[in-house]
Amino acid sequence: MKIGELSRRTGASIRSLRYYEAQGLIAPLRESNGYREYSTLAEEQVRTIRFYLQLGLTTEQIAGFLNCVLSRPETFCTEVLPVYESKLADIEAQIAQLTRIRDNLTDRIASFRGESKQGEGVSKRDESSERR
Amino acid sequence: MKIGELSRRTGASIRSLRYYEAQGLIAPLRESNGYREYSTLAEEQVRTIRFYLQLGLTTEQIAGFLNCVLSRPETFCTEVLPVYESKLADIEAQIAQLTRIRDNLTDRIASFRGESKQGEGVSKRDESSERR
């Protein structure tokens, strides 16, 4: 199957499919005219790649275990767990950070609604949050 | 005060101070030799800018209400509230998205620990999350 069809079948843009190849995630054959020829396995492979991308993993991380998870259940691939764990730590840190900001914003929005009375906690800034 | 001193006092890099100026957030005078001369008010101004940046606002958004909040309590500046509200919506969407991913990761990590028994929910992917 050629790249256009694979794109239609998987929802990945042609541009993305070429990018996955450049990142070493998929290696289609080439016809004599230079066109990429994808096997039928490619379809699942691309869906798998996209799934891991949705989890927020990078193509580099995915490349580290893709071959393994394509050939057996994920839990048999020892390379996967550390990636998940480090990603989870990332995400939790981000959530914590965003939650801090959200609470700060919520407070400040609330002080707009009830600003008619006192001025406590409104004009003085909260130096607690931090970024990157 | 010159830019180096302001940088030391506020913790903002010289590079950042020049950037804030380019974005219209602060307008120091110029000495005859071309050096920026900051008033003593600049120190609080920069801290205020940094505070809003920490809240995740962009320099453009900050520019929209900085003059106002520097001269009176935040709650008197009507330009501020809509920015807060839209940022809050942003943040909440991001938190929701990250939470979905986190739960997915947590599940998958858990299936590594308990993989000795059955294979339910392990090899089949979850197509529920989404990104950007």
Next chain:
DNA sequence: CTTGACCCTGACATTAATGGCAGGGTGTAT
């Protein structure tokens, strides 16, 4: 032979704030 639907590579743009360099001027103390 021309049209049109494919395919190819290579390159630049995107986002936002910041870091860092090159090349050069200023000012003060020795």
Next chain:
DNA sequence: ATACACCCTGCCATTAATGTCAGGGTCAAG
């Protein structure tokens, strides 16, 4: 005058996946 600590502008880089050109082949149908 020479060193040294400042300051200036302008420019490129950063991140990661994707979009989007330009300029060019391939191939089947008409």
